[in-house]
Amino acid sequence: MRPIALPVLLLLAPALALAADRNPSARALADDAVVVDTHIDAPSELLKSWRDLGAATPDREFDYPRARQGGLDVAFMSIYTSPEDDAAGTARQKAHMEIDAVEAMVGRHPDKFAVIAEPRDYARLHQGGRVLLALGMENGAPIGDDLSQLQVFHDRGVRYITLAHSHSNRIADGSYSLDRPWHGLSPFGEKVVAEMNRLGIMVDVSHLSDESVEDVLRVSKTPVIASHSGLRHFTPDFERNLSDELAKKIAKGGGVVQITFGSGFIDAAAAADTTAYFRELARFQRAQTEAKARGETVQSLEDWDAAWDKAHPKPPTKLSQVVDQVDYAIKLLGEDHVGLGSDFDGVSGALPEGLKSVADYPNLVQALREHGYADATIRKVLGANLMRVWTAVDAAGAKLRGGSR
Numbered sequence: 001m002r003p004i005a006l007p008v009l010l011l012l013a014p015a016l017a018l019a020a021d022r023n024p025s026a027r028a029l030a031d032d033a034v035v036v037d038t039h040i041d042a043p044s045e046l047l048k049s050w051r052d053l054g055a056a057t058p059d060r061e062f063d064y065p066r067a068r069q070g071g072l073d074v075a076f077m078s079i080y081t082s083p084e085d086d087a088a089g090t091a092r093q094k095a096h097m098e099i100d101a102v103e104a105m106v107g108r109h110p111d112k113f114a115v116i117a118e119p120r121d122y123a124r125l126h127q128g129g130r131v132l133l134a135l136g137m138e139n140g141a142p143i144g145d146d147l148s149q150l151q152v153f154h155d156r157g158v159r160y161i162t163l164a165h166s167h168s169n170r171i172a173d174g175s176y177s178l179d180r181p182w183h184g185l186s187p188f189g190e191k192v193v194a195e196m197n198r199l200g201i202m203v204d205v206s207h208l209s210d211e212s213v214e215d216v217l218r219v220s221k222t223p224v225i226a227s228h229s230g231l232r233h234f235t236p237d238f239e240r241n242l243s244d245e246l247a248k249k250i251a252k253g254g255g256v257v258q259i260t261f262g263s264g265f266i267d268a269a270a271a272a273d274t275t276a277y278f279r280e281l282a283r284f285q286r287a288q289t290e291a292k293a294r295g296e297t298v299q300s301l302e303d304w305d306a307a308w309d310k311a312h313p314k315p316p317t318k319l320s321q322v323v324d325q326v327d328y329a330i331k332l333l334g335e336d337h338v339g340l341g342s343d344f345d346g347v348s349g350a351l352p353e354g355l356k357s358v359a360d361y362p363n364l365v366q367a368l369r370e371h372g373y374a375d376a377t378i379r380k381v382l383g384a385n386l387m388r389v390w391t392a393v394d395a396a397g398a399k400l401r402g403g404s405r
């Protein structure tokens with residue numbers, strides 16, 4: 001065979017890489033397996049700037065055509081509210097509006113989407129290739145100090161709650177927070193966990209401080225999840241990611257750690273920057289509040305954010321870094337306790353090469369196969385583990401309620 005000239009090879013290289021990305025056999029496995037992603041931030045993005053996610057939406061990371069391309073079956077829509085929403089008293093209102101936005105997606109495209117609230121409805125709802133939308137609430141702020149709100153949001157379909165976000169709240173301390181008023185769960189937070197157990201809502205420990213995770217593991221009677229977390233092994237001192245010890249406790253309790261994709265969580269330098277961001281943000285907000293009280297005009301949060309992003313570009317990351325996390329997690333926890341929670345639409349596009357949207361799960365499948373993992377193991381990571389935990393939490397809730405559904 002005539003050797004191919006180097007310039008031609010260089011020209012071919014991107015095409016060859018693309019061909020590998022579209023490995024039909026990896027795509028077939030992603031298609032056939034139940035693929036569950038426990039963290040996609042589409043709803044809060046919709047409130048900021050509406051799109052029709054039933055059609056191709058290139059400036060977002062989740063839409064129907066790419067979900068189908070990637071083999072995604074159950075997409076947990078993050079019902080996210082910020083500590084700022086909490087402070088302003090608007091978190092509950094916003095959470096309802098985000099759920100309305102999800103329901104509107106289904107209403108607009110009943111042939112493409114359905115809300116899934118019970119794991120046993122999977123096969124029925126999935127017929128015809130629908131992408132199923134499950135609801136996970138990120139930040140327990142919408143509950144306020146009213147336990148009965150858990151029933152309200154359960155009735156609307158919420159099936160996991162991340163107890164706190166970047167600040168400590170009424171329920172628990174957060175991992176980025178400078179203030180740790182509770183040193184774990186608050187007394188109210190313990191009641192929240194007990195009521196979530198009873199209702200069959202999964203308790204999510206992502207974003208929590210170590211002390212909070214410890215408390216959740218002590219109080220929860222049902223398996224817990226980390227909906228979108230990395231492992232601290234790769235990002236020393238980054239409390240937002242799970243220590244080996246806490247990850248092992250989650251697994252021992254029957255739960256699952258859903259590995260997240262964002263560059264700010266899988267890369268040590270970027271993770272240190274993520275912590276610095278939230279610490280500086282808290283300081284900025286404090287200064288902003290004080291300046292406002294003095295009647296001074298102050299820089300807006302948006303402007304401050306934009307300046308920070310400009311001064312702190314995220315380093316490029318690779319698919320192999322996510323594979324390393326999954327591999328380490330499987331070795332540490334066993335193949336029954338690892339899953340995926342991308343954080344698509346939640347990290348301003350700071351994602352590894354090859355994992356840029358919901359079209360890309362087959363790339364991860366291919367990489368895990370190349371790493372030597374059997375398809376049976378890959379299927380567990382793709383979604384079977386999460387479906388098992390969800391089913392167990394649902395059943396345990398029914399038992400705690402005395403057999404009533």
Ligand SMILES: [Zn+2]
Binds near residue numbers: 138207228346
């Ligand atoms: Zn998050």
